[in-house]
Amino acid sequence: MNDEEKNMYNDEDLRLLQLLGEAAGEQPSEEETEKAWKQFQQRHQRRQNNRYMWTSIAAAVLCLIALSLPFVWKQINAHSIELYAALDVPSETTIVEAGDSLILSTPPEQTTEVRLSDGTRIVLGANSRLKYPRTFAMHLPRKVRLSGEARFEVAHDADRPFSVQSGEMHTEVLGTVFDVNAYPGSHAQVILYEGRVRIGHKHKQLDIHPGQQAVLEENKHLKVTNVDLKQAGSWTEGLFDYNNMTLEEVMKHIGTWYNVSIIAQSDPFLKRRIHFRFPRKVSLHEVVTALNDLGIARITVNRQALQVEKP
Structure with a gap:
């Protein structure tokens, strides 16, 4: 927005735009913002009438909010906890x-x-x-x-x-x-x-x-x-063997064996107890697939970490 365009609105209008944009959550990228602003310019030419001015402000705010919705959702779901953090370990004994x-x-x-x-x-x-x-x-x-x-x-x-x-x-x-x-x-x-x-x-x-x-x-x-x-003692026999253990504890054990960070939503579903028996000599992908088949959680690999969410 250049100086001439800023003059269309008073300071209070601009402050409102900024506050509403920030309230929408994480800011959209510069490219997305520029695209939204151009669309806004095309639909709303300079109008001196107060009615049109406020209509334009509302349209601009709606554009920002629409672009920000994915980020709002991400922010809402950002209440996560780290069950296990991967360690700096050697690649061999x-x-x-x-x-x-x-x-x-x-x-x-x-x-x-x-x-x-x-x-x-x-x-x-x-x-x-x-x-x-x-x-x-x-x-x-x-x-x-x-x-x-x-x-x-x-x-x-x-x-x-x-x-x-x-x-x-x-x-x-x-x-x-x-x-x-x-x-x-x-x-x-x-x-x-x-x-x-x-x-x-x-x-x-x-x-x-x-x-x-x-x-x-x-x-x-x-x-x-x-x-x-x-x-x-099943770990010394090459097994994951969990009978009536919480999902939270099971995921910590998975993290320590594969040395992969475990990120989970902070939610009571982590306290649900499960029954799970599986060999340890399989890939992480196979273990994740087996755990997902239980239907208790949705586990995905995200940036070298496991993300544990409600199904």
Whole structure:
């Protein structure tokens, strides 16, 4: 709009146009705006009469709103949450030296096994990292650090407790079998299969027993619940196995395995419980197709992320 055209309207009219255009949502592109303005010019030549002036203003506003409708709809549906954020991980299993320790890292869609110097067996999950000593010192506690997911089968040694530091959670045992899940941005949790473990966070400690799970919640409270061990341990057998689990939790597991970000509408439908069993050695596309077939959600791939919406 040039100066001559602006003179057709007073300052209040122009302010109204601008406010209404902004209220319509995200602004249209320059090309769309220019096209709309030319159409407006062709239909509404200069008119001095107030009646025609206000008719022209209304037409211009309608043009802007019409062009902006897709953006308004997009804005309305922009209330989304990120269930999982993809990590910067290697494309293959790597072992890096770090002084007297080793750092083992895994890529997406892959697990790997390692045995420590004391005989402890560890299955490291996808997109995970484990830091451990080359050799555990005699008569000193055995300590490792984990980011991600791992199954621990700890060699018994009454003189040397074994501990796993995973974020803010500390797990200590003498000899037992347990899983730790502590991906960045998620609630750290421990599931016990055999023996007994002690879970600690700062100055709080508690023991859990086989068939129990401890989760470090947002309020830093350690919550203990009973779990189905067969279902919980299915990841070490190459399966997605979810029986009566919320869609939100299932999608987080999908994200951690394929290392793909998960964006979802913030909506109660995420709390719906589903039953889903599928092999992990299939493509992400096949898993998404199977989940969509359940009819609970509409999942699409959008810019290297999964978008989860109501069906």
